[in-house]
Amino acid sequence: MITHPGDPSLRLIEVADLDAPSPPPEVLAHGDAMRAVVDWAGTYLCRPHPELGRNGPVCPYAQGSLSRNRFYLAVPRAGEAVETVEDVAAAMEPYRAWFTALAPLDGPEAVFTAILLLLPGLGDRLALIDGAQNALKDAFVEEGLMIGEFHDGPPDKPGLWNPLLRPLAGPVPLLAIRHMVATDLPFLWGDPAHRRAYLTRFGGRVPAHLREIVMEAVMEGVE
Template sequence: MAPEDLDGILPEPVRSSEEPLRAIVDWARRYLCRPHPELGRKGDVCPFTEGAMARHTFYMAVCRGVPSGADEVAATVAHYRDWFIDLEPTRGPAAQFKTILILFPELAGPDLHPIIDDAQRMLKQAYVSRGLMVGEFHDGPPDKAGLWNSTFRPLRSPVPLLAIRHMVPTDFPFLSLDDEHVTAYLRLFGDRVPTHLQPQVAAATARLGKAVP
């Protein structure tokens, strides 16, 4: 589903998921596409969401029911990696704005949040190796702090979900602690590391025994 699909008559299988879909579209427009006083930098909370919506590359899927655990969530989401890569647009500027949000409405509440968090950790390497990022969001909020303000928790959402997008050069802080993630990052962006991240990348490349980009 895309946000514009909610403007028409929904297919019967989708009607039971209308509430979480609308909640996420509203959250994206009111939160992700706007600045936040606690963010610690200028600009929208997510630099890509408004562009994705404008280009009609903001997609949503809903998985109903309570999974048995993180293994089941990871298995459900794993196939989205190859589908994301093949989903149009596959090249050009618009491709960078493509995103898929996979909603798990029944995983709300603190007792179930670890399922989303653990599934994200299980999936991350397979996604990063293909130049993709997979992020966890729920109403917890997740433990991860903002990059520009350590007291801000930016990954809060009204419906638990996993989000898929392309990796970008500024993603290095999310990858810096894992050698395989660093290697994947250097393969893609080693020749165009943002200036403010060059000291971190240099330290990681030295740890790996690689040449500093």
């Protein structure tokens, strides 16, 4: 378990904590949900999917995150309300600054670090997850971070290579933070502010297979 240096109530659970002889209180309260997410990461994110539309695992970085012990789990703090979109966004917000301190962009573990905030008590109020992700995305992207939503709805966002696939399905409602990577361009190009944030960070390092998107936008006069 990692405790925030400035706020002892803010803690991150490591995968090893799930089987510790004396687990943290968060594991005692939400261990089943945490184990379900770790199992999902290993059996879904880390493996190829027949409907994905490309080779390789669903998430290219998940196995590295697990192997390097950089796959961090969290739950809302005791007494923290999660009844509205604003509540869910407020529960996630403190992890934004902490993430950049835990995983500086120039560090060797940067792209393998992820924080997942689990909200196992949401029940069927899955729209709160989608709404919070939408509300937070601008601020996260501006700092070079990606925030994703996962739940068993699943979120109505198609796969990049197969529009019929809904790849953000997960066993527990959660929001996840990771660093932006060069291949995130298709997720960001439709919004001018997100596009600027991406180009500021990657500039001429756009992957070859995505450069056509940039060239088409230039030809069309996109800002």
